[in-house]
Each structure stands twice: as structure tokens, then as C-alpha cells.
Amino acid sequence: MRLAAGQPNNSNWMIERGVKKTSRAERKARRPHEILEAAFEEFAAKGYAATRVEDIATRLRITKGTVYLYFPTKDVLFQEMFRHAATSSADLSTAIGCLRGSCAERIRDLLLIAYENTANDRKTRELLRLSVAEGARLPEMVDCRHELFIAPTLAALTALVKEGVKSGELRQDTAADTPDVLASSIVQVAAWRLMSADREPIDGKALMESHIDLVMHGLVQPSGRMA
Amino acid sequence: MRLAAGQPNNSNWMIERGVKKTSRAERKARRPHEILEAAFEEFAAKGYAATRVEDIATRLRITKGTVYLYFPTKDVLFQEMFRHAATSSADLSTAIGCLRGSCAERIRDLLLIAYENTANDRKTRELLRLSVAEGARLPEMVDCRHELFIAPTLAALTALVKEGVKSGELRQDTAADTPDVLASSIVQVAAWRLMSADREPIDGKALMESHIDLVMHGLVQPSGRMA
Amino acid sequence: MRLAAGQPNNSNWMIERGVKKTSRAERKARRPHEILEAAFEEFAAKGYAATRVEDIATRLRITKGTVYLYFPTKDVLFQEMFRHAATSSADLSTAIGCLRGSCAERIRDLLLIAYENTANDRKTRELLRLSVAEGARLPEMVDCRHELFIAPTLAALTALVKEGVKSGELRQDTAADTPDVLASSIVQVAAWRLMSADREPIDGKALMESHIDLVMHGLVQPSGRMA
Amino acid sequence: MRLAAGQPNNSNWMIERGVKKTSRAERKARRPHEILEAAFEEFAAKGYAATRVEDIATRLRITKGTVYLYFPTKDVLFQEMFRHAATSSADLSTAIGCLRGSCAERIRDLLLIAYENTANDRKTRELLRLSVAEGARLPEMVDCRHELFIAPTLAALTALVKEGVKSGELRQDTAADTPDVLASSIVQVAAWRLMSADREPIDGKALMESHIDLVMHGLVQPSGRMA
DNA sequence: AATGAATGAGGGTTCATTCAT
DNA sequence: AATGAATGAACCCTCATTCAT
Structure with a gap:
């Protein structure tokens, strides 16, 4: 016996009889x-x-x-x-609000959080890949990423640096105008991971710590700065 | 001077008029x-x-x-x-050999040279894009880039840092173990340019200078380092 | 009844008019x-x-x-x-089993059956063409044809000849060792048809009969065989 | 110094100076x-x-x-x-003229000669392959082959059979009307060689002898022909 | 809602043919 | 006479998209 022609070949009859686990809706x-x-x-x-x-x-x-x-x-x-x-990727804004301590400490923590959410988060990292690979095709895509990830972080960073400079904790210098460089090692780790595809894993956290230490205290011996 | 489309493809007229510059060979x-x-x-x-x-x-x-x-x-x-x-991209090795001055100065110059040849050179930058975009497809490609560009630069950087630490010019610190972070701003500029596609141009040179200043002297006031 | 080209591709009209005979499945x-x-x-x-x-x-x-x-x-x-x-081409095995009569009669019938299924069957004939034309490309193809068509026929032929020789009905001769020659006219007709492409049709059946008569009774006058 | 335009770029100057072995002509x-x-x-x-x-x-x-x-x-x-x-393939006509002996002997020799020049000659065999493979494309090709190879042989065969029948040496039978079947084993050997591509070599000569013996004297015991 | 057969517009690659040298 | 770089028309195969079921 064949199905009547007018009847929809409803393949979901099982669902309707309670066999389902997840409803159709x-x-x-x-x-x-x-x-x-x-x-x-x-x-x-x-x-x-x-x-x-x-x-x-x-x-x-x-x-x-x-x-x-x-x-x-x-x-x-x-x-x-x-x-x-x-x-859907993690939202930094709440994390940013919870920062405590000196400016240097808060900058450090902010950078580490940003690192965790960017270079160390596979999803965000792959979005970076797509932005680079298909960026020319879809400029809005890049802007989207920028607005959601980068802009807030940079804004927070800028605010922190400004605050630190004002309070005298941080040096007033050209660097204070371009706080983005503070985050450069995040991009570096992300880029490395995207390219090496885990063939040569790196210790991103350690690299971040090194960079933060460097940008905070400098490579040059402080005595040498007298000149 | 373009060739007229209707021109008979007489094998000699071009020669006779001196238009021909490139032989078949x-x-x-x-x-x-x-x-x-x-x-x-x-x-x-x-x-x-x-x-x-x-x-x-x-x-x-x-x-x-x-x-x-x-x-x-x-x-x-x-x-x-x-x-x-x-x-075919620029060769760093000769440039590296010409560096003069204190370690700090030489590191600075090296980073600026690397910047010029990497983030600021369209060709090299686009290779970075391809490495990120198609890296999974062709691991050798990434290795090729690494060997030619990155390894030499890092090697020089490492040598300079070691020398500086030995002479006491530079701090002995965890940072000395991972000199790659010194170059992180190069990657940052490159990534930025790849994604923004010149829609939001940045002053890469200034950013480099800022970063170099930071990693050399630190963001934190030196007095704070006494502890 | 062909579909009018301009007909709207209404999913139901065909069904409603009973035009639809073949379902998608x-x-x-x-x-x-x-x-x-x-x-x-x-x-x-x-x-x-x-x-x-x-x-x-x-x-x-x-x-x-x-x-x-x-x-x-x-x-x-x-x-x-x-x-x-x-x-998909005709299967000889059943036909072979039905043969009746003297050995000579059965050989004759077998050859005629093989002819009908080979030289006289367009499909099989074209497979022969492909075997000759592309044989170098695909040896397995030829083997496939051989196993399915030729081997069984030759086997039956060999058995019949052996039986006839044993019973004294057939001559014991070199020919008994190579019964394939009995079937040579089949190949001849097939080859002719493949090449002439019906431009010069031949009476294959008559040719078969002639050949069978010849291989059975010989061209030479029996009295002449005394020598 | 470039060659004058009018001068032919004669690349054969070596030849003109006696270096050649075969002249250009x-x-x-x-x-x-x-x-x-x-x-x-x-x-x-x-x-x-x-x-x-x-x-x-x-x-x-x-x-x-x-x-x-x-x-x-x-x-x-x-x-x-x-x-x-x-x-360019061998010409049968001269060979045909040299035949000596009884009709049966001459037929036998003719068939063996035809075999040597057809099934046993690689060139002729490959022409057969091309005729079968591309026959549909070029009917004239097939006719060409037919006229040059097959027609003369069949004509000679027909003449010999007629002569033998007339003289009483050969049986007057339906077979006498279609002497082509006498040559069927030639086609058979050729076809086999074309398809097996030397993977399963056969003794063509022996097969020819068997077939000739068969068509001459028959498979059936002569005593059986009395009936 | 889901299927998957069918379409057709390409894109990679080959190769007969041309023609400047 | 000979070359072989260049062309362009196909051909194999893929895949985004559609639509009848």
C-alpha cells in the first residue's frame, strides 16, 4: 500500500508519538x-x-x-x-571592572585577561585568522571584531595609563600616547599559534609575563637611565 | 604607446619602427x-x-x-x-652586520630594520597574510618564512641581549630569556595593516618607537624599582 | 505525450493529470x-x-x-x-545444458548459439570492439570478457570434442587439441560487422553454416583422403 | 651583433660546411x-x-x-x-602467383601466407585494431584495408576452390560459395593477439594448421559421411 | 522541517593549431 | 626547415543553489 498522494511524507511521526527526546520546536x-x-x-x-x-x-x-x-x-x-x-566570545567588560591594585598591577592583570580571551582562546584566535585571510573581502568583519574586542581593551588600557601617569606611578612618555603597544605580545602569541598550528607550541603565558615585565620595568639597567 | 588593435600582425613592422624592445628569448x-x-x-x-x-x-x-x-x-x-x-625579499643579514653603538642602540636599530623589512614591507606583510590564511594547508610555507625572516632576526636579538647582560648594560631578567617579545610590536603593526587594509592607517614607525622606548626603559617610574 | 516547454513547473499538475508514472525514488x-x-x-x-x-x-x-x-x-x-x-549479456550456460543429439549435432548447435550471443548480438559485439580498441588501457576488461563469454564456450566445446573422439564419432587429430578453431567464424563475422558498420551487411548465419559444414566434413573429397 | 634581418636564421651552417651526414634535402x-x-x-x-x-x-x-x-x-x-x-605492408599478389601443388596444397599455402602477412604481422594487425576502433569515424579506412588485403586473398581463394571443385578434388557444397570461412582462423588469431596484448601468447601457426586440417578433412569420421 | 536529486555556472587542465623567430 | 611560445576551445570535475517530495 502506497501513501496517499496528498499526505505529506511526514518523517517525524516518531516525534509526535512521544518517541522524541527533543521536541521539534x-x-x-x-x-x-x-x-x-x-x-x-x-x-x-x-x-x-x-x-x-x-x-x-x-x-x-x-x-x-x-x-x-x-x-x-x-x-x-x-x-x-x-x-x-x-x-558569543567572552565579554571583557565585567572582568575589567573587577581589577584591583596599583595601576601597574591592574595593567598587568588586564593584559593577562586580554591574553586569555584572545591569543589563548581558540575561537577568538580563529576569528583573527579569518580577519586576516578574508579581511579584504569583508571590511565590516574586521570592524566588528575591532569594536567588540580591541576597542574596549584599548580604552581600558588608555584609561589606566592616564590614571597612572597622573598619579605619578607611571612615566609620562611617548609610550603613554600609544598604549596599544602594551598589548603587542598578545598579537604575537596569537600569530605564532595561527601559523605554527601547534607544530611548535610555545608557552604563551610565560611570553606574556616576560613582555609585561619588560614594558613595565624596561630592559635597560635603571642606572643607565641617569644619562 | 599602446599597439593599435587593428594593426596587422606583420612580423616586421614593429622591428622596423623600433617598437620592439623585448625579443622572444x-x-x-x-x-x-x-x-x-x-x-x-x-x-x-x-x-x-x-x-x-x-x-x-x-x-x-x-x-x-x-x-x-x-x-x-x-x-x-x-x-x-x-x-x-x-x-626575493630583503636580506637582513648584511644590515645586521652594520649595527653600531651600545647594545640598547643596536637592539633599537635592529628592531627598526626588522620593522622596515617586515611590517612596513608590503610583500613581506602579504606573505604573513598567506601564512596565516593557508598555513594549515602548507606547513612548509610557514617554516620557510620562519627560517628566512624570523630566525635570523631572533638570533641577532638574542646575541645582543646576551652581550648586554654580560656587560651589565642590560638587566638580567626573565625577559632576557625570551627576546622575541622585543619584536612583538612588529607583528602588531603587520597584523593591523593586514586587517585594516589601509582603511585606518597607523603610524607604524611611531608605534615602533613607543614600543622600543617601553621595552627599554619601562613604563613604571624607575624610583619604584628600588624595591 | 511530451511536456510543453512553457508549462509552469507546478509540482502537482502532473500528478493530478495522471501523467506522473515514475516517482522520484x-x-x-x-x-x-x-x-x-x-x-x-x-x-x-x-x-x-x-x-x-x-x-x-x-x-x-x-x-x-x-x-x-x-x-x-x-x-x-x-x-x-x-x-x-x-x-547483463545473455548467459550461455543454460543453453549449453539443453543440447541434444550426436556430438556433431551438439557442436553445431553450440556454435550457432554462441554465434547468436556473440557476433549476432550488438551489445556483445560492441564489447569486442571496446576490448580491441581500449584493451591496452584495461587488461582486466579483456579478462572479464574472456571469463564470461569465451572460456565457458570453449570449455563446452572441448568437452564435446573429447566425448566424440572417445566414442569414435569424431576424428582424433591435432584439431581435437585446439577446439577453438571451430569457433573462428564467429570471430570473423563479428570482426566484419564491427568494421563494415552495416555498410556491407553479410549473412552471418549462412556463413556460420558454411563454416560448420566445412569443419565437420572437410573441403576435400573423402576419397581424396586415402593418400 | 645581431643577424641581419634579411638573412635567414640558417641553423644548418654546420651542414653546409661538410659536418653533415645526411643532407638537408x-x-x-x-x-x-x-x-x-x-x-x-x-x-x-x-x-x-x-x-x-x-x-x-x-x-x-x-x-x-x-x-x-x-x-x-x-x-x-x-x-x-x-x-x-x-x-607499405607486404604485397600478397606475387606470393599468390608462386603457389604450386594440388588445390588443397595451394589453399593451405595461401592461408599460411595470408596468416603470416596478417595475423602474424604486427603492422597489419594494428591496422586491424584501428579499423575496429575508429572504423565508425572513417569508413574509407576500412575500405582501404579491405581492398588492399582482403579482397585479393579472397579472390585467390575463390578461384582455387572453384578450380578444385571443377577438377573434382574438392567437394561441391555450400562451403564452396563462401570461401571466406576458410580464412576465419586468421581473424581469430589476430583478434586474440590484439586483445591479449601478449599477456597470453598463443601458437598462431599451430592454430592455423589445426584449422586448415579441419576445414580440409573435417572433424567427423569419414565413415560417418556415408550416411 | 528535512531531504537529496538535479542543475548549471564555473575553474583547473589539456592540447590542436598558429606564428614569430 | 625547424622551433616552441602562445592561444583558445574544450573537457573533466566541483559545488552553490533550487525544488519536488
């Missing part, structure tokens, strides 16, 4: 999120052009067609994925 | 180089997968087929291009 | 078979290299891409096609 | 022949479509361009090659 609500996560993995691993929509679907054990139910084109999916990944 | 000898240069531009701009061999050819006003006379596959072309671009 | 199940058949026609007509995958597709009113849904490469398609065509 | 006269021979080898080995003009040139250690000096297109080259190979 739940599933549907979760789908976009799942797809964005899968897209992140694939795009990060292979880049935009080399990633096939089917690869993303397969990762979720669904089919291409389903992806297109939620995102109209590969391009849109990529952008949404980027925005999603950038947004 | 010359042209052929130059072709591989030209193609590698064009490939560099295209691959750097769009990445491996998104670049069409035809784009590379069109840039030289030749056809796809001609490219394949010199390189057997797109993949080989990419690798050769990378090697070529990496090799 | 049926169609899919049939596709590999259809493609193999179409491939047979094209490859047989033009040879491997000169056949375009698109030709095969067009024959089925589908597109190239669809062919690649079922066969990964042109090469695999060719091999599968060959195997399919060889396997 | 000789060379030129031989070229078409050489190319046809090389074309035969390549086309026979790979078929028309799969053979590249460059393969043919390389075999002669010349370049593609040179081939095009003598033959306007690949297609023409193929046809000329076929005609050349067919023509």
Missing part, C-alpha cells in the same frame, strides 16, 4: 546556532572559498538543503557566523 | 618571474582557493594556457610563488 | 542503470577518449553533474559500464 | 615517411583521440611544429598514416 530553535558553530569550525579550518556548504552540513549530520532553510547563501552564512562567533 | 626568460609576481598579487589579494589561474594570466595580458607552460599546477605555482616572494 | 533507482546504458552507447560509438561525459548525459536528457552523482569519474563509469554490459 | 625527403611511421606507433598504441601530436613528434626527437609542416591537421595525418601503413 526545540530542535528548530537550536538549528541556526548549531549551523553557525559548525560553519565556524569549517570556515576557520579551510577558509571561505575552500569550505563547502556540504562540509558544514555533514558536521551536523544533516544535509545541504537544511542549511539553506536557515541561511539564504553561503556568503550570508559566513557573515552571520562571524558575527555570532565574535559576539 | 628575453620575454621567455622573464616569464616565470612575471608570472610569480602576478601570482603573488592575486593570491595575496584573494587567497589560494578564490584565485583563478586566469586572473593571474589576465594580469599579464596572457592566457591561462601560458601559465601552464611554466608551472604544472596551480598548487605548484602557489608554492613557487611563496618561495620566490620569500627569497 | 523509482527514477533514482533506475538512474545508474540508465546511465550505464547510455554510456555503453556513447563509448561503443566513439571510444573512451572521444566520448564526453556530457554526451552521455544529454542522451538521457540530464546534465553532466547528474552523472557525477552516480559515478565518481569518467574512468570508473567506463569500467562499470563494461562490467555491466558484459554481465 | 635527404632529411626533408625522409621526414614525411618518418612522421607517418611514428604516427602509426602512437595511434596504434593509444587510439586517435588519446594520441597527442606532440607524442608523435617526441618519438622522432622533433617538435610539434615540424609535424605541422608536413601535415595540416591531426586528422589528415591519421588518414595518411593509415593509407601509408596499409600500402
Whole structure:
């Protein structure tokens, strides 16, 4: 006996009879999120052009067609994925508010937090890769990353340095105008990890500590600074 | 002076008018180089997968087929291009030999030279982009870049720091063990330029100076270091 | 009844008018078979290299891409096609079992059956063409044909001749050692048809009868055999 | 100093000074022949479509361009090659005139000669392959082969059989009308060799002898023919 | 909602043919 | 006469996208 032609070939009858674990509604609500996560993995691993929509679907054990139910084109999916990944990453603002101690201590802690959330966080690191790789294709992408990650950190850094200079704890110097250099080792670690792909792991934390020590106290013997 | 399109392809008229400058042999000898240069531009701009061999050819006003006379596959072309671009870039070794002054001065000069040749040199910068973007695809590529650019610079840096520590000019500290952090601002500038694509130009030189000043003398007031 | 080109691709009108006979599933199940058949026609007509995958597709009113849904490469398609065509061709074994009469009669009937299934069967004949044309490319192809067609026939022939010699019905002679020559006219007819392409049709059956008569009774007058 | 424009870039100055072994004229006269021979080898080995003009040139250690000096297109080259190979093959007519002995003996000798010149001659055998493989493409090719090889042999065979029947040496039978079947084993051996590609060599001569014996004296015991 | 068969627009690569040297 | 760089038309194969089920 064949199914009547008018009847939709409802493949979900199991669900309706209580066999389900997750309701259809739940599933549907979760789908976009799942797809964005899968897209992140694939795009990060292979880049935009080399990633096939089917690869993303397969990762979720669904089919291409389903992806297109939620995102109209590969391009849109990529952008949404980027925005999603950038947004879902850890939020620095609360951490920044909790800093205690001298300016130097707070700068140090801020840098370490930023490091943990950037160079040491795989997701954020891969977003950096995509920004570099596909940056020319999607300028807004870069701006998005900048606004969410970099700008707040730099703002906090700038504020801290200003405060320190005012209180006399920190030197008033050209460096005070470009506090971004304080964070340069974060980028360095991230870049290294992106390129070495774990073939030559480095101790990022140690490198951060070294850099912080350096930018705080300088390489040159203080006596030498008399001149 | 461009050739008129309708011109009969008389084999001699060009010669007779002195228009001909490049003989066939010359042209052929130059072709591989030209193609590698064009490939560099295209691959750097769009990445491996998104670049069409035809784009590379069109840039030289030749056809796809001609490219394949010199390189057997797109993949080989990419690798050769990378090697070529990496090799043809400026050589630091001579510059390193000419450094004069105190250790601090020489470190400063070395960093500025490295900056000029890396973050401030478009070619090298784009190689960094490719290393990040396609690094997973071609680990050797990254190693190639590392050996040619980074290793020598770091070696020189390490030697200078050691010398300075020995002579007492520089502090003996954890930082002395990881001299790479001295160069972190180079990576930072490079990364910034790769991502902003000149939409938000930065004064790389000033940033370098700031960073060098910082890592040399520290952000913290020297009096605070007595402890 | 063909579909009008301008017809809106309304998903239901065909069903409602009873035009739809093949469901999607049926169609899919049939596709590999259809493609193999179409491939047979094209490859047989033009040879491997000169056949375009698109030709095969067009024959089925589908597109190239669809062919690649079922066969990964042109090469695999060719091999599968060959195997399919060889396997699907008539099976001699049952026919061989039904032979009755004297050895001479059974040999005669066997040869005629083999003729019908080989030289007189277009499919088998074209497989012979492919074996000759592309044999160097694919030795296994030839072996495949040999095992399926030739070996069984020769085995039966050998058995019959042995039986006849034992019973005294047939001459014991060098010919008894190489019963394959009994079947040579089959090859001859097949070769002729492959080359003349029906421009000069021959009466294969008559030729077979002549040959069988000859190999049975000899061209030479029996009295002349005294010498 | 560059060559004057009017002077032909004579690369053969060595020849003119007596360095040569073969004069340019000789060379030129031989070229078409050489190319046809090389074309035969390549086309026979790979078929028309799969053979590249460059393969043919390389075999002669010349370049593609040179081939095009003598033959306007690949297609023409193929046809000329076929005609050349067919023509240059051994001529049966003289051999046929030398036959001596009874009709049976002369038929036997004729078949053996035809075998030597056809199934046992690599060149002729490969022409058979091409006729089968590309026959549909070029009907004239097949006719060419037919006229040169098959027709004369069959004519001689027919004449001999007629003569034998008239003189009473040979049976008057249906077989006398289709003397081609006498030659069927030649085709059989040729076909076998073309397909097995020497992987399973057969003793063609023995097979020929068997077949001749069979068609002459029959497989059935002469006593059985009394009935 | 989900599927996956089908499409068709390319992109990589090959190769017959041309032509300046 | 000979070369071989260059061309451009195909051909194989892939994949984003659609749509009937």
C-alpha cells in the first residue's frame, strides 16, 4: 500500500508519538546556532572559498538543503557566523571592572585577561585568522571584531595609563600616547599559534609575563637611565 | 604607446619602427618571474582557493594556457610563488652586520630594520597574510618564512641581549630569556595593516618607537624599582 | 505525450493529470542503470577518449553533474559500464545444458548459439570492439570478457570434442587439441560487422553454416583422403 | 651583433660546411615517411583521440611544429598514416602467383601466407585494431584495408576452390560459395593477439594448421559421411 | 522541517593549431 | 626547415543553489 498522494511524507511521526527526546520546536530553535558553530569550525579550518556548504552540513549530520532553510547563501552564512562567533566570545567588560591594585598591577592583570580571551582562546584566535585571510573581502568583519574586542581593551588600557601617569606611578612618555603597544605580545602569541598550528607550541603565558615585565620595568639597567 | 588593435600582425613592422624592445628569448626568460609576481598579487589579494589561474594570466595580458607552460599546477605555482616572494625579499643579514653603538642602540636599530623589512614591507606583510590564511594547508610555507625572516632576526636579538647582560648594560631578567617579545610590536603593526587594509592607517614607525622606548626603559617610574 | 516547454513547473499538475508514472525514488533507482546504458552507447560509438561525459548525459536528457552523482569519474563509469554490459549479456550456460543429439549435432548447435550471443548480438559485439580498441588501457576488461563469454564456450566445446573422439564419432587429430578453431567464424563475422558498420551487411548465419559444414566434413573429397 | 634581418636564421651552417651526414634535402625527403611511421606507433598504441601530436613528434626527437609542416591537421595525418601503413605492408599478389601443388596444397599455402602477412604481422594487425576502433569515424579506412588485403586473398581463394571443385578434388557444397570461412582462423588469431596484448601468447601457426586440417578433412569420421 | 536529486555556472587542465623567430 | 611560445576551445570535475517530495 502506497501513501496517499496528498499526505505529506511526514518523517517525524516518531516525534509526535512521544518517541522524541527533543521536541521539534526545540530542535528548530537550536538549528541556526548549531549551523553557525559548525560553519565556524569549517570556515576557520579551510577558509571561505575552500569550505563547502556540504562540509558544514555533514558536521551536523544533516544535509545541504537544511542549511539553506536557515541561511539564504553561503556568503550570508559566513557573515552571520562571524558575527555570532565574535559576539558569543567572552565579554571583557565585567572582568575589567573587577581589577584591583596599583595601576601597574591592574595593567598587568588586564593584559593577562586580554591574553586569555584572545591569543589563548581558540575561537577568538580563529576569528583573527579569518580577519586576516578574508579581511579584504569583508571590511565590516574586521570592524566588528575591532569594536567588540580591541576597542574596549584599548580604552581600558588608555584609561589606566592616564590614571597612572597622573598619579605619578607611571612615566609620562611617548609610550603613554600609544598604549596599544602594551598589548603587542598578545598579537604575537596569537600569530605564532595561527601559523605554527601547534607544530611548535610555545608557552604563551610565560611570553606574556616576560613582555609585561619588560614594558613595565624596561630592559635597560635603571642606572643607565641617569644619562 | 599602446599597439593599435587593428594593426596587422606583420612580423616586421614593429622591428622596423623600433617598437620592439623585448625579443622572444628575453620575454621567455622573464616569464616565470612575471608570472610569480602576478601570482603573488592575486593570491595575496584573494587567497589560494578564490584565485583563478586566469586572473593571474589576465594580469599579464596572457592566457591561462601560458601559465601552464611554466608551472604544472596551480598548487605548484602557489608554492613557487611563496618561495620566490620569500627569497626575493630583503636580506637582513648584511644590515645586521652594520649595527653600531651600545647594545640598547643596536637592539633599537635592529628592531627598526626588522620593522622596515617586515611590517612596513608590503610583500613581506602579504606573505604573513598567506601564512596565516593557508598555513594549515602548507606547513612548509610557514617554516620557510620562519627560517628566512624570523630566525635570523631572533638570533641577532638574542646575541645582543646576551652581550648586554654580560656587560651589565642590560638587566638580567626573565625577559632576557625570551627576546622575541622585543619584536612583538612588529607583528602588531603587520597584523593591523593586514586587517585594516589601509582603511585606518597607523603610524607604524611611531608605534615602533613607543614600543622600543617601553621595552627599554619601562613604563613604571624607575624610583619604584628600588624595591 | 511530451511536456510543453512553457508549462509552469507546478509540482502537482502532473500528478493530478495522471501523467506522473515514475516517482522520484523509482527514477533514482533506475538512474545508474540508465546511465550505464547510455554510456555503453556513447563509448561503443566513439571510444573512451572521444566520448564526453556530457554526451552521455544529454542522451538521457540530464546534465553532466547528474552523472557525477552516480559515478565518481569518467574512468570508473567506463569500467562499470563494461562490467555491466558484459554481465547483463545473455548467459550461455543454460543453453549449453539443453543440447541434444550426436556430438556433431551438439557442436553445431553450440556454435550457432554462441554465434547468436556473440557476433549476432550488438551489445556483445560492441564489447569486442571496446576490448580491441581500449584493451591496452584495461587488461582486466579483456579478462572479464574472456571469463564470461569465451572460456565457458570453449570449455563446452572441448568437452564435446573429447566425448566424440572417445566414442569414435569424431576424428582424433591435432584439431581435437585446439577446439577453438571451430569457433573462428564467429570471430570473423563479428570482426566484419564491427568494421563494415552495416555498410556491407553479410549473412552471418549462412556463413556460420558454411563454416560448420566445412569443419565437420572437410573441403576435400573423402576419397581424396586415402593418400 | 645581431643577424641581419634579411638573412635567414640558417641553423644548418654546420651542414653546409661538410659536418653533415645526411643532407638537408635527404632529411626533408625522409621526414614525411618518418612522421607517418611514428604516427602509426602512437595511434596504434593509444587510439586517435588519446594520441597527442606532440607524442608523435617526441618519438622522432622533433617538435610539434615540424609535424605541422608536413601535415595540416591531426586528422589528415591519421588518414595518411593509415593509407601509408596499409600500402607499405607486404604485397600478397606475387606470393599468390608462386603457389604450386594440388588445390588443397595451394589453399593451405595461401592461408599460411595470408596468416603470416596478417595475423602474424604486427603492422597489419594494428591496422586491424584501428579499423575496429575508429572504423565508425572513417569508413574509407576500412575500405582501404579491405581492398588492399582482403579482397585479393579472397579472390585467390575463390578461384582455387572453384578450380578444385571443377577438377573434382574438392567437394561441391555450400562451403564452396563462401570461401571466406576458410580464412576465419586468421581473424581469430589476430583478434586474440590484439586483445591479449601478449599477456597470453598463443601458437598462431599451430592454430592455423589445426584449422586448415579441419576445414580440409573435417572433424567427423569419414565413415560417418556415408550416411 | 528535512531531504537529496538535479542543475548549471564555473575553474583547473589539456592540447590542436598558429606564428614569430 | 625547424622551433616552441602562445592561444583558445574544450573537457573533466566541483559545488552553490533550487525544488519536488
